[in-house]
Amino acid sequence: MSLKHGLLGLLNYGSMTGYELDKAFKNSLSFFWQAKTSQIYRELDDMERRGWLTSERIIQNEKPNKRLYTITDSGKEELGNWLLSSESDIADAMHLKSAFLMRVFFAGEMGTEQSLEMLRAYREKCLESIKGMSAAYDAISEYGAVLGDNRKSKYWEITALHGETFYDAGLKWVNKAIAILEDMK
DSSP states (O other), rough: HHHHHHHHHHHHOOOOEEHHHHHHHHHHHEEEEEOOOOHHHHHHHHHHHHHSSSEEEEEESSSSSEEEEOOOHHHHHHHHHEEEOOHHHHHHHHHOHHHHHHHHHHHGSSSHHHHHHHHHHHHHHHHHHHHHHHHHHHHHHHHHHHHOOHHHHEEEEHHHHHHHHHHHHHHHHHHHHHHHHHOOO
């Protein structure tokens, strides 16, 4: 997946300002794809150059001006082509690359207590992420109501379920790992 396609997907539901896109992206997609605000605006400029979207400058009194982005037919075609070409994404989803797990693998080179501290910090992050999933479900509910299409929001729920299950699995794993190390003490 690319950030461009995520933004096209959001714009396919309706025109949005850059601020609204940034907020929608972070509220609904950030549990599986992270993007900084500056990256989002850079991609919007590039997509406009490609003809995938247009923008309209809106002059505001007593507020900064804003740009309203709208997906074009070319952008819809690009989104559709990307949605149909999922084979490499599926293969990519089956691979795990984690610097953290690499450190765990070699953690026998440091003390058990240091390793436990690292794992406990990971556990806290899992717990924090699980709590954060409620924001994703809230966003799904909010945007689903605005869109008025329950079928589409079910797919959003399915991706949120993956995020929730992923964090639950991480928590289950780290609790077992901590128990193993604590038994070694």
